[in-house]
Amino acid sequence: MNIFFRNRSKSPHELVKIVRDSVARLGSPDRKAAEDISKCLVAMKMILYGDDDTDPSPELVAQLSQEVYNNDLLLLLVKHMALLEFEAKKDVAQIFNNLLRRQIGSRYPTVDYLAKNEDILFTLQLGYENQEVALNCGMILRECARHEPLARILLLAPGFYKYFDYVEVGSFDVASDAFATFRELLTRHKTLVSGFLQENYEKASDWYHAFFECYTVLLNSENYVTKRQSIKLLGEILLDRANFNVMTRYISSADNLKLMMNLLRDGSRSIQFEAFHVFKVFVANPNKNRPVSEILRKNREKLINFLSSFHNDHDDQFNSEKAFLIKQIQEMA
Structure with a gap:
């Protein structure tokens, strides 16, 4: 020594x-x-x-x-x-997170410091591009995301869109960790996220992409884990009351409905199950627009037959929801 x-x-x-x-x-x-x-x-x-x-x-x-x-x-x-x-490397993450949790009265001094030194946050985010430190950086980023001022910086910066690449990297551990951070940023602070999704539903500038265009790529991913996690997170986002306006807009798209109907027939039962919880929002919507209604009417018989034998081994609540959807589709004749 x-x-x-x-x-x-x-x-x-x-x-x-x-x-x-x-x-x-x-x-x-x-x-x-x-x-x-x-x-x-x-x-x-x-x-x-x-x-x-x-x-x-x-x-x-x-x-x-x-x-x-x-x-x-x-x-x-x-x-x-x-x-x-x-x-x-592990000690750095533990020290960083301990400092983040340090509170003096109502203040978090390290949060204030990081909010004035944004480069630290962006450097942590780039850690997902280095497998040697990706998991350590992810641990710190999720602790940062618990604090709204830091989550705001991460969510509103151009680098946020890198997560659409990070969640599909070759390493399972890194991709899963990146998705955990991605999910934290999109679910933790309701008002912040709702505003972000509404503002960026369509492309807003040269460096802000249309959020749901990028998200659709994840829903069509050839990576099973990415697709399953993405459809589950989509359900959480749309069914959150804070995102009512976003949900209304999403379920007004005939293309989104077609995507959910295709995912209902995915080869994975888990993906089918998660897709059902998004599909049901389209059907249960009392104010369906004409394109969505026409797709449901056109496929009425096929949908009724399909749903009648769809995941019959689930619990009573699921079967009750399914029966409700079948009834709604039948009444669209």
């Missing part, structure tokens, strides 16, 4: 200085820089979390937090995370 770890506990100022100075030496053949950072991160965790015998000292926690902010340590650590040792 290096001499500065032998004699006494290092102060927050000293720990942050060692990490900051060592980052510049990362990547060299000498592993000392990475080792020194790892040891300092362990010491920082001890300050923030305490141990079995000692609770964290509020004074030391406050000192460490301020040193981290003053030295832009969060950005340095996120930018160079791929060069850290395996356990150190």
Whole structure:
């Protein structure tokens, strides 16, 4: 162990200085820089979390937090995370999330700091493009997304649309983690999300895409997990009361209805089941427009026969919903 770890506990100022100075030496053949950072991160965790015998000292926690902010340590650590040792990567995520949860009265100092230093958030998001740090960055991003000011920055930035690529990357673990963050951003803060979806239902500028155009690509994905997660999330979004205007607009599209009818016949029972919960909104809508009504009337007999034998092994509530839909379609004759 290096001499500065032998004699006494290092102060927050000293720990942050060692990490900051060592980052510049990362990547060299000498592993000392990475080792020194790892040891300092362990010491920082001890300050923030305490141990079995000692609770964290509020004074030391406050000192460490301020040193981290003053030295832009969060950005340095996120930018160079791929060069850290395996356990150190996990320690960065734990330290970051502990600081995010730190509250003084009604304030979250780290949230305020990140809101003024957006590059840290965007650097974390780019972590999904590096498999070595993707899961660590995802853990931090979801903690950030719990705070509306940070979720707003992530949701309204052009980089948000990168999630449509991240959720389809080759690595199952990375794609699943990216989808978990994607879902958090689209479900956590109801009013924020509703406004975003309404504003971006159709293309609004050179760098904002039409949200549901991109989402339709996910619903047609050849990746089974992506398709199943996407149709389930779509149901959550449309059935959320906060998104009533978005739902009304979505179920007024004949193309969207055709897509759901195709997904009802998907080879996966799970996808069929999730598609049913979106399809039922089209049928139950008392104010169907003419294109939607015509599709349902034109396929009336086929739909009745199909639904009559559709997932008959489900619970009473599902069967009751199905019977209601069949009745609605029958009455459209």
